[in-house]
Amino acid sequence: MTKQIWLNLPVKDVAKAKDFFWKIGFSFNEQHDTPSSTCMVVGESNFVVMLFEEMLFSSFSQNELTDTKSSSEILISIDAESREEVDELAQKVADAGGNVFAPPAESQGWMYGCGFADLDGHRWNVLYMDFNKLPN
Secondary structure: OOOOOEEEEEEOOHHHHHHHHHHOOOEEOHHHOEOOEEEEEEOOOOEEEEEEEHHHHHHHHOOOOOOOOOOOOOEEEEEOOOHHHHHHHHHHHHHOOOEEEEEEEEEOOOEEEEEEEOOOOOEEEEEEEOHHHOOO
């Protein structure tokens, strides 16, 4: 059965996208780099996010790309170890040219997070969850 799952995202410029994600703290498995794709790894379990040049991505999906300026096909959520880590990542995103569309804030009394769009408009959500404050 399934051994691994990974996410594929279309990007306009693989090198610029890689630079953006590198600046905000993600790492890459450069063995899988090509001029039209790169392999980003996220978290302790090394969740794979493949960044594909838009034309190559379209050839795989055999579908039109979502216009990320007017709609979202997915919201990618990642966890943070602290409120401070959320704040730091939001600042790194802004410094690297991304759009922090939801500044860091508390939500529902037990979560603290922010939302940002990468250079290609894909939306990400970063959350620190304090389960000790989770309502019963």
